Amino acid sequence: MPRSEPSFSSLQARAIILMWRILAGRSMATLWRMARLGGPLVHRFSRREREVTDINLAQVHPHHSRAKRRHLARQSLTHSTATMLELGFAWMADLDRVHAAILEVHGRELLDEARADGRGVIVLAPHFGNWELLNIWLTGHFPMTVMYEPPKLVELDPVIQYGRERTGASLVPTNPRGVAALLKALRQREVVGILPDQEPSWGSGVFAPFFGRPAYTGTLLPKLVARTQARVVTGVARRLPGRGFAIHFLAADERVYASDEATSATGVNACVEAAIALDPTQYQWEYKRYRKVIQEQEGHPQHRSFRLY
Template identity: 60%
Template sequence: MNRHNLQAKLIARLWRLLSRRSPTTLWRLATAIEPLYALLAVRERRVTRMNLRQAFPGMEKKARRAQIHASLRHSIATMLELGLAWKGEPARVEASIKEVKGRELLDRAREEGRGVIVLAPHFGNWEVLNFWLSSHFPFTAMYAPPRIGALDPLIRRGRERMGAQLVPTSARGVASLLKALQRSEAIGILPDQEPEWGSGEFADFFGHPAYTATLLPKLVSRTSARVVVGVARRREQRNGFEIHFLEADERVYAERDEALSARGVNASVERAVALDAMQYQWEYKRYRKTPGERENADGWRERRFYHQGRRKP
């Protein structure tokens, strides 16, 4: 058995074990793990600090340190909850969703014969959101295989088990999304994942330019779909989740102006983040690409940005 197969087997066993635990227990476990994780995960802590500094400038060191630890705690909880979302008994997962707010946005669009584009940022537990959407609506989403190929069957089964259709991140996948919208179904898009050069526009995200995908206006221009933001937020009691569907910023419908639509996408994500900023995945390098730097996305400017200020937060 090679190293990746062994890793996949161990991870699958861990998720199977965690799938029997309640959200409250998983949160307590995340809280216990976080101090050690923050000490060892140097890259994640550094990127989280830099992104939070960009998004919320002028904060005192003590408050910033608390932000970083809270953000990492939520990220750990997300990883632990994957067992519940992908392998837990469906009735238990459904019971962990205590409330659904804004469902009428989806129902109204479908009653009008429109498809629904759900912008699902990396907030709270997006796999719980996928579970709920695919349990209640015909639902299609793009899927890119993980770096550890041996995990692909496990993740795919987890995401598809309630009926979701996964399509590749390619022209064929985009065609499948269009067909789903034309059937008045729901599709999911990750609005805060940095695209390849040539597939996006720079638009402000918390006041700083972030390279943002322009798939959305292409889909809007060819359908009558409505756009909403969807997240699964951990409740304050940490005993389950609340599903929130929010109206998207009206600029997302600027189908002939991709830059304006991208600004609407990021403004829509900011609306979701406002529900609880620390539940957003701040350790992702959202500002990795910079305006005017298209020749080398992983060049020295990225390293300078994300490695500056190495002092402790």
């Protein structure tokens, strides 16, 4: 039988993997220079990222001038571009080089104290800086379980899985089986990672304030805490532009331990806010944190979406 031609998605995946391999060999300084060139182009030509970022910053900083918000948006999209360029480095570069790029670790004692308490530990990791580098540092020191949703381009899945598992992370699916695996890991006094700032589907969250505005917030972390009495620590990898990264661990807002899910979710959002305060330009403002508020106000939460959002 004649060999079939590769599909467009297959060719696209091959091109991305080749790009990652090339970028894996580049220095932090080179990747940052590329991000500084690419970030303004993303801001100018990527309408979706620009508009979502602008909407979020208008919600979070209503008293800032438009010029100040526009400047912050450009900086944020430059850092987001850097994160994308750094994926090949995080997943494919020699691990000695990757570990050498982690130049500072702050607040390690908070993580050690939480683990010494004899319970599992949840690392609450917002989309800030480069969370892939945070994962590499954590899995190099502790047994680590994280949820994983395969990419739309299925050909990328083996590469991403290898990149995230090569230092020992255990990836579990984003479904009830994955939740069961997180519960088991916490009961075995291990560490799990939770990305807390993606808007969940209806029925999987509650409205809680985020920078003073209601945002639909996932309740997975509150449920895990309630069932395992796990300790919570916020963790991020802050980019040191052109040089490497600084790992930061921050004490969790005490409200994350509340039995009421809305109160606990408020604590989760406060943890995210504290991480963003390290450098607001390094947060990924492209996530639609306030979308469901508008959907609810329009009266058809399951079917409406933002006009621009």
